[in-house]
Amino acid sequence: QVQLVESGGGVVQPGRSLRLSCAASGFSFSNYGMHWVRQAPGKGLEWVAVISFDGNNKFYADSVKGRFTISRDNSKNTLYLQMNSLRAEDTAVYYCAKDPLLRYLFDYWGQGTLVTVSS
Amino acid sequence: EIVMTQSPATLSVFPGERATLSCRASQSVSSTLAWYQQIPGQAPRLLIYDASTRATGIPARFSGSGSGPEFTLTISSLQSEDFAVYYCQQYNDWPPIFGQGTKLEIK
Numbered sequence: 001q002v003q004l005v006e007s008g009g010g011v012v013q014p015g016r017s018l019r020l021s022c023a024a025s026g027f028s029f030s031n032y033g034m035h036w037v038r039q040a041p042g043k044g045l046e047w048v049a050v051i052s053f054d055g056n057n058k059f060y061a062d063s064v065k066g067r068f069t070i071s072r073d074n075s076k077n078t079l080y081l082q083m084n085s086l087r088a089e090d091t092a093v094y095y096c097a098k099d100p101l102l103r104y105l106f107d108y109w110g111q112g113t114l115v116t117v118s119s
Numbered sequence: 120e121i122v123m124t125q126s127p128a129t130l131s132v133f134p135g136e137r138a139t140l141s142c143r144a145s146q147s148v149s150s151t152l153a154w155y156q157q158i159p160g161q162a163p164r165l166l167i168y169d170a171s172t173r174a175t176g177i178p179a180r181f182s183g184s185g186s187g188p189e190f191t192l193t194i195s196s197l198q199s200e201d202f203a204v205y206y207c208q209q210y211n212d213w214p215p216i217f218g219q220g221t222k223l224e225i226k
Contacts, residue, residue, distance in 0.1 A: 044206065044217055044218070044219050044220050045155075045163065045206055045208075045217040046217070047214055047215045047216075047217075059213070061214055062214075095162055103151070103210055104210040104213070104214075104215040105153055105165075105168055105208075105210050105215075106153075106155075106163070106165060106208075107165050107168075107174060107175075108165075109162035109163055109164070110162060111161075111162050112162055
């Protein structure tokens with residue numbers, strides 16, 4: 001069955017960096033686009049970034065553009081999110097999600113990893 | 120950027136009864152609308168995509184309808200495990216946008 005397992009979250013000071021990982025299994029990872037979606041405490045869902053199946057195309061929400069970088073290693077079945085210049089408003093649970101047809105639709109989600117930006 | 124508005128914010132329903140949740144887009148999104156269920160402390164789960172197609176493994180009591188700007192999620196006979204927060208999401212235009220959610224609670 002499809003499994004997505006995020007890691008790398010934690011408490012970080014404003015302005016610092018953090019890298020999240022998402023280990024995928026149970027499907028042909030290299031055939032699918034992947035996303036990061038976040039959820040601030042007690043709030044709704046916000047799409048963050050997408051990467052195509054081959055890693056050649058990447059798009060970002062305006063709120064993170066220029067600060068976050070999405071990448072993937074298909075040989076390791078792993079998705080990444082490099083987060084730089086973190087702000088308090090980046091505090092959220094970060095989910096990785098699989099896209100069935102690169103339609104910006106999310107058919108499987110990981111359990112999420114919490115990032116807290118605080119001094 | 121499209122705005123997705125869900126109503127009501129909270130819906131109280133007895134188990135076994137029908138629940139109807141609404142989602143409105145600020146402009147037409149054709150049928151590119153998905154519904155997700157999120158149980159507190161868990162990740163969202165895809166229920167419906169393309170406005171009316173149930174995702175894999177989703178029970179038949181969940182149904183979606185609508186197109187353009189107006190959509191509905193109906194749960195025909197509420198089970199205890201259905202009490203959760205439900206989000207709609209459009210994927211017709213970039214960026215993908217979620218509604219603010221409807222909390223379905225036990226009456």
